[in-house]
Amino acid sequence: MGRRGQAITLSISEQDKAQLEALALEFGLTWGDRPNISRLVEAIARRQLVIAPNHDWPKERVNALNRARTALIDAGEIEMAVAIAQLLLERSEITIPLRTEIEQFIHRPALPWRVEIERYIHRQCPFQLSYQDAAERVWNFTIHYAEIAIHEERQYLDCWCEETVDNRDLPELIHNWCLRLDRITDAAVSPVKGKWRDGLATIAVEMHLFSGLAFAYRSKTAKDEINEWLEEPPQVRRVVRRISNSFWFIREVLRYGKDCEIVSPDRVRDRMKREVLELYARYHTIAQPE
Structure with a gap:
């Protein structure tokens, strides 16, 4: 028996x-x-059946983990970023584009030229960056200051360069360049002689905030030099901020709509005015005579 x-x-x-x-x-x-x-x-x-994790993570949790992954990449913590990426790949909730992006990251978590750039930034040593864009144009930049920045959920190299050709920003800011890192597939990086700058070139811009935005606005402490209520007119917040790129600044102000007005300098105000007029022209339809 x-x-x-x-x-x-x-x-x-x-x-x-x-x-x-x-x-x-x-x-x-x-x-x-x-x-x-x-x-x-x-x-x-006997592990003939494996207990698997549930597949009911909300979108907010997935997005939070992915933002943590990109933040770790920016901080140079590649091993920790890979650990989070592997965790995300185990989930069925992530979208196909995100899965493809993460798989590509795990396959090649750190591009050699990206690592080299971060070393120069950390050592505060000027360097030259050369790369070819999608249109097969070769770009050469002699960089005396750089930082990795996030603009609208994309990683950029914000840098001060000797070269100014084809830069359409204001004269005071034409040495500043904003290079989207994911569009650089390969690059040559080499040291150059010179002095490392304290930061990007900047100008002061004054704007007035109205209605709910005036009360909801939170100061960007690293950039805002003045953040105060005006006595006249009442319930208007005055903010003076140093900006390094007029394009990204105007993109931000456009989101505020009528609740934000650029007061000075006139050149930035005029650029904003042109954007508003072009937007108006896009939506404005002139009635055709019958």
Whole structure:
């Protein structure tokens, strides 16, 4: 006679019992034609069945982890970023584009030229960056200051360069360049002589905030030099901020709509005015005579 197995008692509700029987039946663990919970437990213990994590993560949790991954990349913590990437790949909730992006990152977590750039930034040593864009144009920049920045969820190299040709920003800011890193597939990086700057070139811009925005606005402490309420007109917030790129500044102000007005300097105000007029022209339809 064969040795009988040890008996165990499960204290579960009828609903849980029915769920376990359904699982046993699903995996063919039966006694005769009836589902057998004991065989189900035995299969789990012997790792014939693997208990997998649930697949009900909300979108917010996935996005938060992915933002943490990109923040770790920016901080140079590649190993920790890879660990989070591998965790995300185990989830079925992530979208196909995000899965493709993460798989590419794990395959090549740090491009050699990116690592080299970060070393120069850390050592505060000027360097030259050369690369070819998608239109097969070759770009050469002699960089005396650089930082990795996030603009609208994309990584950029914000840098002060000797070269100014084709830069369409204001004269005071034409040495500043904003290079989108994911569009650089390969690059040559080499040291150059010169002095490392304290930061990007900047100008002061004054703007007035109205209505709910005036109360909801939170100061960007690293950039805002003045953040105060005006006495006249009342309930208007005055903010003076140093900016390094008029394009990104105007992109931000456009989101505020009528609740934000650029007061000075006139050149930035005029650029904003042109954007508004072009936007108006896009939506304005002139009635055609019958």
